[in-house]
Amino acid sequence: MIAMPCPAQDGPEPHLLTIEEYAALGETERGYTELQEGCLLMSPSPSRAHMRVSARLHHQVEAQLPPELDISLEVDIDLRLSAPGEPSTSRRPDLIVYDRAAADRADREGTMLRAADVVLVVEVVSPTSRRMDRLIKPIDYAQAGIPDYWVVDPADGVSLIAHRLTDEGRYTAEQPTTGVFEAVRPFPVKVDLDALA
Numbered sequence: 001m002i003a004m005p006c007p008a009q010d011g012p013e014p015h016l017l018t019i020e021e022y023a024a025l026g027e028t029e030r031g032y033t034e035l036q037e038g039c040l041l042m043s044p045s046p047s048r049a050h051m052r053v054s055a056r057l058h059h060q061v062e063a064q065l066p067p068e069l070d071i072s073l074e075v076d077i078d079l080r081l082s083a084p085g086e087p088s089t090s091r092r093p094d095l096i097v098y099d100r101a102a103a104d105r106a107d108r109e110g111t112m113l114r115a116a117d118v119v120l121v122v123e124v125v126s127p128t129s130r131r132m133d134r135l136i137k138p139i140d141y142a143q144a145g146i147p148d149y150w151v152v153d154p155a156d157g158v159s160l161i162a163h164r165l166t167d168e169g170r171y172t173a174e175q176p177t178t179g180v181f182e183a184v185r186p187f188p189v190k191v192d193l194d195a196l197a
Contacts, residue, residue: 014039016087019078023090023112034076038087044128046094053124053154054094056196061097064189069119070100077121078112079144089140094152095122097186115144119186125153138163142171148186158193 016038017025025033034041046054054073062071075096079089090112102117121141123133133151141149142165149163149171160181163171181191 018085019088019090019112022088023076034092035088035090037082037089043126046124046126049154050094050124050126053152053158053196057122057124057152057191058095060191060195061095061189064187065097066187068100069097069187070103071095071097076112077115077118077144079115079140081140081143091121091137091140093121093137094124096120115141115146118146120148120150121146122150122152125151125155138171138173142169145169148183152193152196154197158196160191160193 017035017040018038019035022035022040034043058071058073065071073095074092076090076092077096079091081089096113096118097120098113098118103113106113106117121137123129123137125133138149142163145165147165149165151161151163153159153161153176157178159176159178161176162174162181162183164174164185166172178193181193183189
């Protein structure tokens with residue numbers, strides 16, 4: 001990811017964006033963006049292999065979801081790490097699993113999904129996102145209270161590291177899994193990792 005200059009306002013100081021200002025930007029011409037503490041982050045478009053892993057994982061997980069949950073590719077989440085009107089943080093994970101009723105509310109209100117609506121975020125590691133996915137995003141997702149975070153790494157065979165939120169508000173990471181990944185939370189799921197490549 002590359003930090004883009006914060007949008008300028010009339011004065012010499014950069015203007016840090018709120019979640020509302022970020023949402024009002026819509027899709028940017030320069031590609032995939034996220035908002036980190038009021039500044040835009042840009043990432044190159046995902047590779048074909050990255051998208052294939054994401055799509056295949058989406059297909060496997062979707063088939064196992066309970067009826068109250070849904071899954072989407074690359075949807076913005078308001079992490080709610082700052083007070084309203086303050087510089088904000090929004091992430092756009094490769095996959096998210098979220099509460100259907102909350103998504104309906106967000107659609108009616110024209111707002112982003114909130115971290116409280118999300119039970120699982122998944123990032124598929126790219127060469128340019130390795131540090132962000134493994135070090136920065138786990139801190140943000142844990143502070144936002146998202147119960148489960150998976151890091152899927154397609155390098156040298158597909159592996160998955162599951163992070164679980166503790167009562168102390170931090171993630172604990174399990175050992176990397178290859179072959180078949182199984183979990184009981186946030187819902188019972190079994191993923192054939194070899195079939196993602």
